[in-house]
Amino acid sequence: MALRNIVKDGDDVLNKKCRPVTKFDARLAMLLDDMAETMHNANGVGLAAPQVGILRRVAVIDIGEGVIELVNPQIIAFSGTQEGNEGCLSFPGQWGIVKRPNYVKVKAQDRNGEEFTIDGKELLARAFCHELDHLDGVVFKSVAERMLTPEEIEEMNS
Secondary structure (H helix, E strand, C coil), rough: CCCCCCCCCCHHHCCCCCCCCCCHHHHHHHHHHHHHHCCCCCCCCHHHEEHCCEEEEEECCCCCCCCHHHHHHHEEEEEEEEEEEEEEECCCCCCEEEECEEEEEEEEEEECCEEHHHHHHHHHHHHHHHHHHHHHCHHHHCCCECCHHHHHHHHHHC
């Protein structure tokens, strides 16, 4: 496993749609492993492939319950609403107020190509939406109701 560089605000790759994964091989497994290590090293809860410069439909999420690997994910059901602070490893120090579903069901494939579904509520639902947005070239700043001020961020971190 290796740490990958996280693409930052201003890099065009963050605004591009990703292509589906068609080869489930050792390169995909290495990408998933590297992304999980990179996410953990950066103290994040999610990381999408475009954030490491790869335009493939791949994301990893860990809200503290173990890594969830998502290959070719899509949201197939959602309900409810939550509104809260959201940040992104590609936008360090920036936070916004984002409205997301409170429940999300995702269909995806694992690293071997096996299809599965997974449900997420609250933070996990937010993470699913945030990371899947990245796969469609959408960043949280573009869906935020408003960005937090430096004073609000300081208060949030104290």
